[in-house]
Amino acid sequence: MHVASKKGMLYVGSAGTAKTTIIKDYFNSIDKDKILTQNMNFNMYTGSKEVQTVVESQVQKITQKCYGPQPGKTLIYFFDDLNMPYLDVYGTQSPICLIR
Numbered sequence: 001m002h003v004a005s006k007k008g009m010l011y012v013g014s015a016g017t018a019k020t021t022i023i024k025d026y027f028n029s030i031d032k033d034k035i036l037t038q039n040m041n042f043n044m045y046t047g048s049k050e051v052q053t054v055v056e057s058q059v060q061k062i063t064q065k066c067y068g069p070q071p072g073k074t075l076i077y078f079f080d081d082l083n084m085p086y087l088d089v090y091g092t093q094s095p096i097c098l099i100r
Contacts, residue, residue, distance in 0.1 A: 003035065003074060010082075023078050036075045042084040042095065051079075051095045 002009050013019050027037045040046075040054045058075055059067040069075035085093040 003030070003076070006074070020080055027076075027078070034073060036069050036073050037078065038075070039078045039080065042079060042081045044084055044086050046085045046095050048094045048098045051098050055099075 011019050011023065024039075027039075030037070036058055038054060038058045040051065055077065056067075058077075059069060062068045062071075079099065082096065085095045088094060
């Protein structure tokens, strides 16, 4: 349903409920010719620069200000442990703000 609706999704649950395993199994079962996937594991040291590098690695310039996956393909990012980046001096998590 997620891919068909082309909407963002936040998959939540308690620790040890196999969230990562379920998503990775799903990624292994999809048609790689139509759907591109990109994984990134967040940790305490994850910064905005690393997130930007991962996001830009799978997109190309479509128009002057618009970027996206290759024509005819859908791109799904999986950011694991989204809550892990450290809080900066302003109480924000800049990698998460960048994704938003």
